[in-house]
Amino acid sequence: MSTAxxxxxxxxxxxxxxxxxxxxxxxxxxxxxxxGVSFAAAPGQVTAVIGPNGAGKTSVFNTISGFYRPAxxxxxxxxxxxxxxxxHARAGRGLARTFQNIALFRGLTVLENVKLGGxxxxxxxxxxxxxYGRAAREEELRLRAEVERKVIDFLEIDHVRHLSVDVLPYGxxxxxxxxxxxxxxxxxxxxxxxxxxxxxxxxxxxxxxxLDVQExxxxxxxxxxHDMGMVxxxxxxxxxxxxxxxxxxxxxxxxxxxxxxIEAYLGAESEALx
Amino acid sequence: MRTGVFxxxxxxxxxxWDSPTSRTWMAAFVLSLFTLxxxxxxxxxxxxxxxxxxxxxxxxxxxxxxxxxxxxxxxGAFIGVGCYTVAWLGKQGVPFYIALPVAGFVAAFLGVIVGxxxxxxxxxxxxxxxxxxxxxxSFAFREWDAVTGGVSGTSIPRANLFGFELVGDRRNFYLIFxxxxxxAVAARNLARTHIGRAFVAVRDRDIxxxxxxxxxxxxxxxxxxxxxxxxGVAGGLLGYFYGSITPDYFVxxxxxxxxxxxxxxxxxxxxxxxxxxxxxxxxxxxxxxxxSVSSQAFPGVAGLLxxxxxVVFGLLIIVFLIFEPxxxxxxxxxxxxxxxxxxxxx
Amino acid sequence: MSEFLEYSLLGLLSGGVMALIxxxxxxxxxxxxxxxxxxxxxxxxxxxxxxxxxxxxxxxxWVAFALALAVIGVLAIAIERAxxxxxxxQPAVAVLMATIGMASIVHGGVEAVWxxxxxxxxxxxxxxxxxxxxxxxxxxxxxxxxxxxxxxxxFLAFFRYxxxxxALRATASDPVTAATLGININYAQRLTWLLSGLVGTFAGVxxxxxxxxxxxxxxxxxxxxxxxxxxGLDSILGAIVASLLIGWVESVxxxxxxxxxxxxxxxxxxxxxxxxxxxxxxxxxxIERL
Numbered sequence: 001m002s003t004a005x006x007x008x009x010x011x012x013x014x015x016x017x018x019x020x021x022x023x024x025x026x027x028x029x030x031x032x033x034x035x036g037v038s039f040a041a042a043p044g045q046v047t048a049v050i051g052p053n054g055a056g057k058t059s060v061f062n063t064i065s066g067f068y069r070p071a072x073x074x075x076x077x078x079x080x081x082x083x084x085x086x087x088h089a090r091a092g093r094g095l096a097r098t099f100q101n102i103a104l105f106r107g108l109t110v111l112e113n114v115k116l117g118g119x120x121x122x123x124x125x126x127x128x129x130x131x132y133g134r135a136a137r138e139e140e141l142r143l144r145a146e147v148e149r150k151v152i153d154f155l156e157i158d159h160v161r162h163l164s165v166d167v168l169p170y171g172x173x174x175x176x177x178x179x180x181x182x183x184x185x186x187x188x189x190x191x192x193x194x195x196x197x198x199x200x201x202x203x204x205x206x207x208x209x210x211l212d213v214q215e216x217x218x219x220x221x222x223x224x225x226h227d228m229g230m231v232x233x234x235x236x237x238x239x240x241x242x243x244x245x246x247x248x249x250x251x252x253x254x255x256x257x258x259x260x261x262i263e264a265y266l267g268a269e270s271e272a273l274x
Numbered sequence: 275m276r277t278g279v280f281x282x283x284x285x286x287x288x289x290x291w292d293s294p295t296s297r298t299w300m301a302a303f304v305l306s307l308f309t310l311x312x313x314x315x316x317x318x319x320x321x322x323x324x325x326x327x328x329x330x331x332x333x334x335x336x337x338x339x340x341x342x343x344x345x346x347x348x349x350g351a352f353i354g355v356g357c358y359t360v361a362w363l364g365k366q367g368v369p370f371y372i373a374l375p376v377a378g379f380v381a382a383f384l385g386v387i388v389g390x391x392x393x394x395x396x397x398x399x400x401x402x403x404x405x406x407x408x409x410x411x412s413f414a415f416r417e418w419d420a421v422t423g424g425v426s427g428t429s430i431p432r433a434n435l436f437g438f439e440l441v442g443d444r445r446n447f448y449l450i451f452x453x454x455x456x457x458a459v460a461a462r463n464l465a466r467t468h469i470g471r472a473f474v475a476v477r478d479r480d481i482x483x484x485x486x487x488x489x490x491x492x493x494x495x496x497x498x499x500x501x502x503x504x505x506g507v508a509g510g511l512l513g514y515f516y517g518s519i520t521p522d523y524f525v526x527x528x529x530x531x532x533x534x535x536x537x538x539x540x541x542x543x544x545x546x547x548x549x550x551x552x553x554x555x556x557x558x559x560x561x562x563x564x565x566s567v568s569s570q571a572f573p574g575v576a577g578l579l580x581x582x583x584x585v586v587f588g589l590l591i592i593v594f595l596i597f598e599p600x601x602x603x604x605x606x607x608x609x610x611x612x613x614x615x616x617x618x619x620x
Numbered sequence: 621m622s623e624f625l626e627y628s629l630l631g632l633l634s635g636g637v638m639a640l641i642x643x644x645x646x647x648x649x650x651x652x653x654x655x656x657x658x659x660x661x662x663x664x665x666x667x668x669x670x671x672x673x674x675x676x677x678x679x680x681x682w683v684a685f686a687l688a689l690a691v692i693g694v695l696a697i698a699i700e701r702a703x704x705x706x707x708x709x710q711p712a713v714a715v716l717m718a719t720i721g722m723a724s725i726v727h728g729g730v731e732a733v734w735x736x737x738x739x740x741x742x743x744x745x746x747x748x749x750x751x752x753x754x755x756x757x758x759x760x761x762x763x764x765x766x767x768x769x770x771x772x773x774x775f776l777a778f779f780r781y782x783x784x785x786x787a788l789r790a791t792a793s794d795p796v797t798a799a800t801l802g803i804n805i806n807y808a809q810r811l812t813w814l815l816s817g818l819v820g821t822f823a824g825v826x827x828x829x830x831x832x833x834x835x836x837x838x839x840x841x842x843x844x845x846x847x848x849x850x851x852g853l854d855s856i857l858g859a860i861v862a863s864l865l866i867g868w869v870e871s872v873x874x875x876x877x878x879x880x881x882x883x884x885x886x887x888x889x890x891x892x893x894x895x896x897x898x899x900x901x902x903x904x905x906x907i908e909r910l
Contacts, residue, residue, distance in 0.1 A: 065485045066485075067481065067485065087484045087485060088484045088485075088487050088488055088489045088490065089487075090485070090487075091485070091486055091487025092487060097485055099482060103479050103482035105474055105475050105478040105479060105482075105483075106478055107474040107477065107478050107542060108471060108474050108475070108478075112471055112474075115468070115471060116468075116471050116472070116475055116483075116486060116488075117486060118468075119468050119471070119472060119475075119486060119487045119488055120486075120487030122467075122468040124467065124468070124469075126469060126496060126500070129463060129464050129467040129468075129469045129470070130460040130463055130464055130500075131460065131463065132463040132466070132467070136463075136467050139468075140288065140466065140467055140468075141284055141285055141288065143468075144284045144288065145284060148284070180486070184486065184487065339713070343713065345713055345716060345717075390895075391891070391894050391895070394894065394895065395894060397712055397713075398655040398712060398716060398853065399849065399853065399894075401655070401716060402655070402845055402848070402849050403849065403890075403891065403894055405842075405845055406845070406846060406849070406887040406890050406891050407887075407891070409842070409883065409884065409887045410884055410887050410888060410891075413880075413883050413884040417880065526842075527724075530720055530724060533717060533720065534721070537717055578732050580728075580731070581727070581728040581729070581730075581731035581732040582728060582732055583728065584724045584725070584727050584728030584731070585724070585725050585728035585729055585732070586728075587721070587724050587728075588720075588721040588722060588723070588724030588725030588726075588728065589721070589725060590721070591717055591718065591720065591721030591724070592703055592718050592721040592722065592725075595707060595710070595714050595717060595718050595721070596703070596706045596707060596718075599710060599714065
């Protein structure tokens with residue numbers, strides 16, 4: 001069910017979907033990356049996935065995106081089983097994502113990168129594009145207006161919108177990535193380490209934006225992060241992975257005290273996480 | 275962005291020529307080219323025709339290789355397809371305004387087939403696969419006597435506009451000029467739509483593009499198809515211009531020639547295609563001039579023309595790749611910027 | 621039947637020399653990740669230098685051969701230094717096009733200096749043919765194959781067992797880590813180009829002395845591209861097996877379908893196989909990291 005043709009505010013009104021991962025098993029040759037991973041991200045809430053390096057967090061994201069095919073298990077977006085949906089079709093179902101290592105397109109400006117988020121809503125054909133006929137032009141202008149008002153103003157990147165992305169500082173690039181994901185009209189937003197490498201101020205700004213997105217648009221946010229302070233502050237539900245398995249899940253407070261979680265991060269016989 | 279140009283809505287900002295100054299310059303340029311047959315010598319006119327054909331082919335290759343990052347070594351073969359299609363259709367009595375687009379579509383169709391391996395392979399493997407396609411098509415040019423006339427080539431009936439024959443450079447010039455201008459505008463249009471953006475996305479990070487909703491195979495095949503379409507039209511115009519052709523023209527060196535043109539001109543920009551085509555047209559001309567001038571002093575220099583041309587092509591590619599990877603278009607942009615900012619230093 | 625045997629045998633044997641050319645290519649790709657379109661031209665240049673040494677300067681053939689090896693060796697290092705190193709940050713597209721440019725320069729240069737006629741350099745190997753039952757195999761074909769086999773065997777052993785060979789493989793697979801482990805990657809890459817040039821010279825001289833020398837020699841390398849894709853760009857074993865296979869296919873199709881088919885049949889085969897096995901028979905599928 002594609003969201004093309006509806007406006008961003010309409011999609012927002014329909015709110016976030018639940019995302020469920022059920023019994024996902026992922027192997028790379030001999031490496032068993034994910035074993036029976038199951039968790040759910042409640043609609044319209046912020047859920048965090050944490051765990052030590054190599055625990056399988058990005059593998060989970062890549063499986064949800066469809067880049068990896070699980071050996072077993074299902075991915076459900078709302079009520080829909082998207083396990084076998086092709087990668088490029090998941091955008092149309094409402095699944096948006098940012099990447100751990102910034103995946104902006106260097107050959108395009110900020111505005112063009114963000115517009116690319118709206119790619120799955122564009123339907124003009126090649127011929128219309130070549131002659132820039134009525135269909136292509138109206139679609140482009142519609143996209144431009146939507147992206148400018150809803151995303152570029154919202155994330156305060158209007159002053160850099162015509163710059164090429166590779167001249168931007170790191171923090172701004174991360175924000176442009178988020179903008180691009182928002183332009184996809186997401187119902188579920190996957191954020192892979194959105195504040196990695198950011199200083200305190202940038203982290204707070206990003207956290208504020210993420211909360212704004214979740215509150216104003218009702219989008220379901222699934223977050224992978226190492227910054228524990230941020231995770232504990234903004235998420236309502238936390239899932240902990242270690243060695244490809246879910247070892248704990250619950251509210252931030254519960255997870256913080258969970259003995260297996262403490263052991264995974266700090267080794268046995270340590271103080272509880274502050 | 276020029277000073278004094280203020281856009282009040284998105285529509286005016288998205289326009290191709292968004293300020294009165296750029297519109298004036300473009301109008302002057304078009305007008306001067308349009309009136310070329312009146313003030314240009316025969317030689318200039320002939321060169322203009324050849325430049326026009328090269329521009330169209332370069333535009334196509336730049337879309338496939340520059341924008342979408344798909345290295346194509348079969349471009350020369352696509353041009354051949356366009357030429358032979360126009361030749362065959364012309365012999366059946368099909369007028370040029372039908373034959374030319376058909377040539378484009380036939381080439382585009384083959385472009386899609388050549389691009390199919392991009393489903394499974396990418397980058398360098400794909401480049402070599404296009405090389406294989408080039409050899410297969412060259413073989414067809416040499417052997418399919420019924421359509422291509424085989425090794426001895428074929429003649430192409432002149433383009434005919436309701437009895438008005440397009441013989442000679444002056445008449446062909448208008449046809450070529452109109453096609454080149456329209457196709458250049460089309461290429462720029464493509465860049466400001468989602469399809470053009472998708473090309474660049476596929477070039478820069480195709481997996482991320484796919485996760486963002488870009489259908490990879492469809493985008494890559496579109497890039498091949500459009501590039502080949504341009505090549506087909508260029509080939510058709512080539513046929514009408516020269517009137518006869520042999521398969522020797524469509525060798526691998528031709529594909530390398532256009533590759534050099536888009537690198538020297540600037541990958542991924544329409545201006546780059548134009549500048550590169552102009553530049554590469556005048557390289558053989560310059561060599562020819564040099565050869566004729568120095569043939570008094572060094573007889574037999576004429577025989578060196580072709581090999582020296584190859585050396586120069588190769589040198590140009592390497593020099594530009596090392597020292598000016600964004601090509602003449604980048605140099606042009608720098609010069610323009612210093613003009614705009616004058617008297618401030620850039 | 622003996623016809624088929626003859627075609628097959630000849631095909632396999634000529635595939636042996638093709639394997640040398642393929643090896644020259646795969647060495648560069650495996651060692652530096654560069655797709656070297658100038659493989660055929662370098663090979664041709666080596667053959668021309670040999671000719672210059674042996675015929676123009678009247679040196680004994682083996683000395684001329686050594687001269688060719690030396691000149692091409694120096695040239696290979698110079699190319700690595702002057703062209704590849706400045707381009708090392710740039711995308712693979714750019715480097716590929718640089719090698720195309722190089723190929724063009726060498727091809728033009730050779731034609732400018734020596735002209736387009738076919739020349740006959742002296743042979744290094746005995747010409748006595750071999751009679752296997754009813755099949756007559758020209759001595760040159762057999763000799764070429766033997767030399768190719770020895771060289772290839774040597775390289776396989778070199779990469780497997782020698783310290784330098786392993787260092788080259790390490791540099792190819794992960795230059796940064798190799799550097800931190802103390803491998804001088806500049807030397808490694810330069811060595812790779814040197815070896816590739818030397819192998820190419822061997823192939824060029826062998827072909828030229830048996831089939832004649834002209835600028836068309838470079839196009840012998842083009843049919844090798846079919847073998848290279850088939851075998852997988854980065855597999856030496858694949859290059860060898862694929863070359864033998866393509867050599868066989870070419871010979872058999874030339875025998876049964878006529879000489880012209882050898883121009884096109886390998887490519888059709890390759891494209892067909894690419895659909896089924898996209899990275900060739902032995903190539904490593906590139907793992908993308910997200």
